[in-house]
Amino acid sequence: MIETIVFDVGETITRDDRHWAEWADWLGVPRHTVSALVGAVVAEGRDNADALRLIRPDLDVPAEYRAREAAGYGEHLDETDLYDDVRPALASLRALGVRVIIAGNQTAAVGDLLRALELPADLVVTSAEWDVAKPHQAFFEKVLTAAQAAPEATLYVGDHPANDIYPARAAGLRTAHIRRGPWGHLWADAPDLVAAADWRIDDLHQLATLIAS
Incomplete structure (x- = not known):
């Protein structure tokens, strides 16, 4: 039982719609671009954060979270x-x-x-x-x-x-x-x-x- x-x-x-849309806006790319890249890394069995690194290869995701928070664009639900x-x-x-x-x-x-x-x-x-x-x-x-x-x-x-x-x-x-x-x-x-x-x-x-x- x-x-x-x-x-x-x-x-x-x-x-996850808002999550990826906010990342697209923050990185300055169309939202569809991020959605498509998320789909691509999923299909390859990769970590979803790799979608963001395909846009900006040197991206430090934790540091970028902190930068978003400091700029008033922190997480929201x-x-x-x-x-x-x-x-x-x-x-x-x-x-x-x-x-x-x-x-x-x-x-x-x-x-x-x-x-x-x-x-x-x-x-x-x-x-x-x-x-x-x-x-x-x-x-x-x-x-x-x-x-x-x-x-x-x-x-x-x-x-x-x-x-x-x-x-x-x-x-x-x-x-x-x-x-x-x-x-x-x-x-x-x-x-x-x-x-x-x-x-x-x-x-x-x-x-x-x-x-x-």
Whole structure:
């Protein structure tokens, strides 16, 4: 029985549209250019930050984040950045007695922004706040501590095979891959992903049905 469900953030809970659009504006290129380059690096299995380095090869991404913040263009999230199913799906899971956690590879600033949205979750935390990022197993060790449940009773939900599904499974967690965002769609039917995911879903509402059954 699943007692705790842990959700990735980008392209699981939140849309990445604003994220990449703001980077395009900051770097002074058309938004379509960044979107196309993100798609290209995804298809090659590369880190998404490589899309920005294709525009500016010497780009220091953490330093550029700080420069954006200093210039008044820091990270932003509001209700429009959430997928439509997030609030009702998380609320349904909590009504079933499931512990709900949001934990992904994000900055501490994003953690604050997510908590300010007052989502129906028991805990919202980011990799920056834990000082360890996916796919490192230490991240999933922290997930299990936060879950307060055995690995086999903990489900990790995410869109990215290499960052979410494979390492979560290696840590002994149950896994659900969501067909959402570029990674979720591109790799949804890959044989390794199909073998590693306990469930494959198209929206978060399906989780309540899975848990109830």
